Amino acid sequence: NAGVTQTPKFRVLKTGQSMTLLCAQDMNHEYMYWYRQDPGMGLRLIHYSVGEGTTAKGEVPDGYNVSRLKKQNFLLGLESAAPSQTSVYFCASSYWTGTNEQFFGPGTRLTVL
Amino acid sequence: GENVEQHPSTLSVQEGDSAVIKCTYSDSASNYFPWYKQELGKGPQLIIDIRSNVGEKKDQRIAVTLNKTAKHFSLHITETQPEDSAVYFCAARFYQKVTFGTGTKLQVIP
Numbered sequence: 547n548a549g550v551t552q553t554p555k556f557r558v559l560k561t562g563q564s565m566t567l568l569c570a571q572d573m574n575h576e577y578m579y580w581y582r583q584d585p586g587m588g589l590r591l592i593h594y595s596v597g598e599g600t601t602a603k604g605e606v607p608d609g610y611n612v613s614r615l616k617k618q619n620f621l622l623g624l625e626s627a628a629p630s631q632t633s634v635y636f637c638a639s640s641y642w643t644g645t646n647e648q649f650f651g652p653g654t655r656l657t658v659l
Numbered sequence: 660g661e662n663v664e665q666h667p668s669t670l671s672v673q674e675g676d677s678a679v680i681k682c683t684y685s686d687s688a689s690n691y692f693p694w695y696k697q698e699l700g701k702g703p704q705l706i707i708d709i710r711s712n713v714g715e716k717k718d719q720r721i722a723v724t725l726n727k728t729a730k731h732f733s734l735h736i737t738e739t740q741p742e743d744s745a746v747y748f749c750a751a752r753f754y755q756k757v758t759f760g761t762g763t764k765l766q767v768i769p
Binding site: 638647 | 760
């Protein structure tokens with residue numbers, strides 16, 4: 547099993563450009579999450595999904611959109627990138643029962659110039 | 660919403676010594692408290708967790724304690740080794756929402 551994978555690993559954008567980050571999991575997890583990690587601020591939840599076709603806002607959703615068209619994929623979109631969105635983005639997934647242990651991907655480092 | 664505070668932000672210990680990281684949470688409804696270890700360039704990985712109906716849990720050299728009344732929980736690492744050097748995050752969960760602390764960078768000096 548590959549677990550949770552993220553594409554791409556690195557990306558540099560100019561202000562105003564758009565891009566989509568892809569997260570894929572092969573563990574048949576119902577829940578999927580997108581976090582951003584900034585120095586001194588830990589992990590902050592952007593959006594999450596409790597199942598195929600559902601999405602919900604997290605702590606810092608502004609400037610991002612998400613889609614969960616297939617159970618195994620969770621896409622994070624930036625429509626008009628801003629320097630404040632420079633960060634490391636992590637995707638995670640979990641089952642809906644039990645402890646809901648989250649399994650994280652390796653991260654995507656995004657720089658917006 | 661939930662707020663999780665974590666201290667200290669950095670911690671240096673000599674190899675073989677113990678390390679303690681402390682967290683407090685605000686929402687009494689939170690019922691699950693995981694701890695994650697993040698190595699450089701990687702995503703966080705669960706190392707131990709505790710439910711709200713348990714006061715202490717141990718797994719080899721690591722242990723977690725929970726005080727529900729005071730709303731704080733702690734991670735204890737004994738006999739630290741250089742491979743324990745990493746960033747550690749505490750978290751508090753209520754249903755599908757998990758709130759993370761700001762992280763502790765642990766350095767174990769050989």
